[in-house]
Structure formats: structure tokens, C-alpha cells
Amino acid sequence: MRPTAPAGAIRQLAVLARHGDLSAYAQQIQRLGGCEQPVRMEGHRLDVHAATGEIVRELADRDLPAGQLLVRCNNRRATRCQACAEIYRKDTFHLVTAGLSGGKGIGPAVADHPRVFATFTAPSFGPVHNRPGGGRCRCGRLHPDDDPALGTPLNPDRYDYRTAVLWNAHAGALWARFTTYLRQQLAARAGLTRSELRHCLKVSYAKVAEYQRRGAVHFHAVIRLDGPEGAEDAPPPWATTELLTDAVQSAAELAETPGPVLDGHAYAFRFGEQLDIRPIRSADFTGTSDLSSRAVAAYIAKYATKGAETATGTLDRPIRNPITDLIGAEVTDHARQMILTCWHLGALPELEHLRLRKWAHMLGFRGHFSTKSRAYSVTLGALRQERADHNEALARERAAEAGHPLPDLDPDTVLVLSHWRFAGTGLTNAETWLAATREPTHETEGEPTHG
Helix, strand or coil: CCCCCCHHHHHHHHHHHHHCCHHHHHHHHHCCCCCCCCEEEEEEEEEEECCCCCEEEEEEHHHCCCCCEEECCCCCCCCCCHHHHHHHHHHHHHHHHHHHHCECCECHHHHHCCEEEEEECCCCCCCECCCHHHCCCCCCCCCCCCCCCCCCECCHHHCCHHHHHHHHHHHHHHHHHHHHHHHHHHHHHHCCCHHHHHCCCEEEEEEEEEECCCCCEEEEEEEEEEECCECCCCCCCCCCHHHHHHHHHHHHHHCCEEEEEECCEEEEECCCCCEEEEEECCCCCCCCCCECHHHHHHHHHHHCCCCHHHHCCCCCCCCCCHHHHHCCCCCCHHHHHHHHHHHHHHCCHHHHHHCCCCCHHHCCCCCCCEEECCCCCCCHHHHHHHHHHHHHHHHHHHHHHCCCCCCCCCCCCEEEEEEEEEEEECCCHHHHHHHHHCCCCHHHCCCCCCC
16 A cells, blocks of 8 residues: 655645656656665766767756756665665675675685684673573563663663773774784694795684674674685685684784773773684584574674664764754663763863764774675675666666667776766655655665676
């Protein structure tokens, strides 16, 4: 059953029906693939033959049904745009899967390389409400899984909010320090120097950041051993899953990154005591505590579209003024205190480089949510380009069927001259109604890759 169009949308559609092409308008909205906050652009584009100066294609905002160019927001956060976040999730799934089982230019032999799935947690900043083993909390209660009290301090006045915020701000640097220690530990176990290790072994990884309910970042990572040339190169026989597991354990225990000195206290940050390392077997491996490639990829992709707002109850956008932005906002008391701590620490000159005010809504964490080493697998950019090429082929096919074939443009002989300026975001009432009542086109159904 189609939703009823609001009065404002009906008036907009009636005007367009009299003076424009309603079907073309609907098709432009349809191509957004359900994006909830598209970017609106005004301007033009000219494709000019470099040798003759002939204009072979022209696109101007005035010729578009909506009067503007509408571009997907491509926001990875599910709370901001579910459609674009779903594409990001699927792209991440394919990126991780390619590095575990092959595909997208990676050979299937990579599935035989040693690899583990590891979770690195944050240290304690004070006791919080939890469900230890599904049992009673220290407060004496048996919290249900959806209890909003979970993750909040037992005693907020004694919780170390300052260290919690600084931990988030230094988590990315600690991960980088861990990767250095991991190579050192692998070299030591092989009886090699780090320089010698580079000639026979490469460490590849893909990781994602997740917020625990207490607002602390922790990392989930796929870590793989390759030969010196990367994914297509087999590691030496002594590079086993057991050796990798042992090296990860030691490196995580040794890794430490220095922090600031505040009020005479020198901060240093390490991972928490809880470290989970599990071997990854083949894509169809089931029945034991070891993980399958597909299960790991799905797990990492799930968290690639979530932020602090999902687990902790903070905001999903930058804070300009903590007083006005937090008034009336559905922010938990715990998240509010972490945000205010970010704001206060961000005013200190010695912490200016951490940009804590800019990242207060992220509770101090300013790193990328999903990252990978260069040799792990295909890039997100390559997946997006593959999708763009597929969409271009579909557009040409539809234009040819309609009797208006698009010209073949050789990038070596055609200059693209474009000028677009930002004109706003979001959909009008009419566009929202059209988006809700029409099925996506094949080119925007959210499939991350084709072919």
C-alpha cells in the first residue's frame, strides 16, 4: 500500500505535472537509491573534444527535473542514512571477504594463509553496570540485555572520565604501535631481524572500531600473514597460525603509546586485559569455536556503519556548542559527561593537537572506523569505481533502448569542464513521497559490486 502524499507534496507534484516531466523527475529521485539526505548541487558540466573544441555532452542544473543535481550523501552512519550505510556495509563485507577467501582481484590461495580474528579492548576507567557471564551486576541487580544502565558507571563521581576520553583520543596511535610490536615479535620468533623479516613475510590486516556501551573504543581485526609480495604470495612454512596467535598476544601486551602530562601526571595508554584471538578457517568451516571467513566479514561489516551514538547514546554529528546542542537532545547522562569532558580538555593548549572539541560527539575518538593495510585486499575506492562503471553501462543501455544513445567518450580526447556549488541537503516533500512509492532502479539497489 502506497503512503498518502502530504498536502505540500501534492501541490509540488501538480505544478511539475503541468510544466514538466513527472516521470523524469521520479526517475531522478529513484536513482538516489533511497538516500535520505542527498546533497543538492547547482552548476553545469561540459564534455569537450580536446582537438576540435566540440561540445559532445552538456549537463546543466536547469535541465534536470529537480532543477538541481542530486548526489547521494554516502554517509556510512546508519543513523544518518540507512540506504547509503547499507552500501558501505556491503562494500566493507566484500573488502574483508576478498582478503579472507579471494575475489575482486585476489586469488583463492589467500584462504590458506595464516589468519586470526582478534578483539582488543580498552582498560578499565572505573566499575560499570554489566552482566558478568549473564549473572548479577556488582550493584546486585540482574540487568536485562537492553537495560540502559549497562555500561554506565556504578559511581559516576569516581569514574575516570578524563582518562576514558584520552584513551579514545590515543586509540589509533596505540593500534599503530601494536602493528610495530607485532612485526618485532614475529621476527623474534623466526630468529630474524625486522629488516630480514620484510624479505620473507608481510603482515596484512583489516580492522574496525566499535564502541562499548561505556563509550570506550575497542578494535576488531583480521590479521593475516603473507609472503613478501602480499596476498598473492604464500608465507614461509614456519609462519603458522599458532605462531601468529602467540605474536599477537605478546604484541598486544607490550604495546604502549605515551599520552600528555596533565596536573603532573604522565599518561600512557595500553590495551585492556581482555584480548580474544581466534583462528579463522575456511569459508565453509563450521562446528567449532574457530570462525569462518564469512562470519568474520559479516561481523566487521556490521560495525562499519555504527558509531558512538548506537552503543553509548551520544550525538551522530559534530557539536558546535555543548550548551545549546545538548539541551533537549536524547543523550544519556554518561555520554553527556564524556562530551563535556572532551569540551573542557579541548580548551587546553597542550591538547590542541587532539582536536577534542571537534570530535566530542565521538567521545574523543578521531580515527577512521574501518581501515586496512595496503596489501590486504581491494580498496573501497575500487569497489565504488566498479559500481560506477556498471551504472554507466546501464545508463547507456537504457539510453540506447530509448533511441537517444549517449556518445562514446574517450578520456584521452575529451576534457570535462564542470562547476558545481553546494545548494543544500535533503529532499522536498514531493521527493520524499516519490522515493517512498517507487522501487529502486537496478543501478541503485545497494549491491556493492557487479560482475
